[in-house]
Amino acid sequence: MVMTEQDKRIPVTLLTGFLGAGKTTLLNNLIRDPNAGRIAVIMNEFGDISLDHDLIEEATEETVLLQSGCLCCTILGDLANTFEGLIAKRDAGQVHFDRVVIETSGIADPAPIVHTLTTDYQIAQAFRLDGVVTLVDAATGIGTLNQQFEAVQQVAMADTLILSKVDLTDGFDLSRLEKRLEGLNATAPRVRADHGRVPVGTLFGLSALREGVAAPEVDRWLGLSQEIAQPDPLAGVSGFATTAKPPAALAFSPSAPATHDHRIISASIAVTDPIAANVFDFWLDSLIALKGQNILRMKGILHVEGLQYPFVFHGVQHIFDAPVPLKSWSGADTTSRVVVIARDMDAADLKASLDMLLMKPKAEAAPPELPGGMMVDTLDLPF
Structure with a gap:
């Protein structure tokens, strides 16, 4: 879709985590938080979920109205129908929500x-x-990651x-878990919840795919915030702490092997000079064609x-969001940075791709154009 100067679309946070990780406890606290605004909560296991009864004003087959001004919807049929129902109710003035x-x-x-x-x-x-927020049960996290590949993918x-x-875990096991999470996803900050409570700011505004995003926010999104020192947004907040990480490597770095972890690899690259458009297109098309799934x-x-401005991009498998130009970008730094997290992919292949x-x-003169507009022979290929 075409991005406008003022992106007024409603932000969506995807809350995931393996069975028993505490997603509903976090939601109950979030709905109570006056700083969270009005939220439409969509659940796909509604029958097995217990929102606190004192939060509920009334319920229909599709929607639970909450005293906080939020609402909770069941997924009836598929997710697209649920979203379309929310849009219709919002346009009719029946419900109001900020996210x-x-x-x-x-x-x-x-x-x-x-x-x-x-x-x-x-x-x-x-x-x-x-953004995607994943809860990890610190008490059972190591065992879950060992036994359930779905949990590894969620991380x-x-x-x-x-x-x-975290209060149910001793320091040694917690340290082991955090090291494991670092190996699986070095770009994601880790926040310790206090009985299901976290500051709202740690859950929202995670993606850099939005108009007017600042350079430090892009750095945090790419896991570079330790390299370029940033203040801790949770400093001084009692009961909460982000976990410090070493500087994010701008070179290939496979995750540490473990029971399922060897199936997940991550790599990143920094390119100091602007990249030719056809080089980027060829790289992206080739990677998606060969390893998209x-x-x-x-x-x-x-x-x-x-191009006058850089842009940020994001994709899952072969599906990509519309790239967002950073028209407020300033400074002489022209370094491009790309991060890829993949499963069941050879480490050497991913490095060679990047x-x-x-x-x-x-x-030299341009070669014949291939289907899709790709001019392969213009690239100085190493093979």
């Missing part, structure tokens, strides 16, 4: 929901993905990781030759 939080099933793969938000025209006109796809039940997350900031972004087009 949407989707709680997934404990064993759900987040990717299909991201696809729906991106590819359904009606939904994409009214809503945008604001790998997260923009932010919330550690629940294995790409859990891809995100980056790109400086393209001949190295394509370092190629320079030849200055």
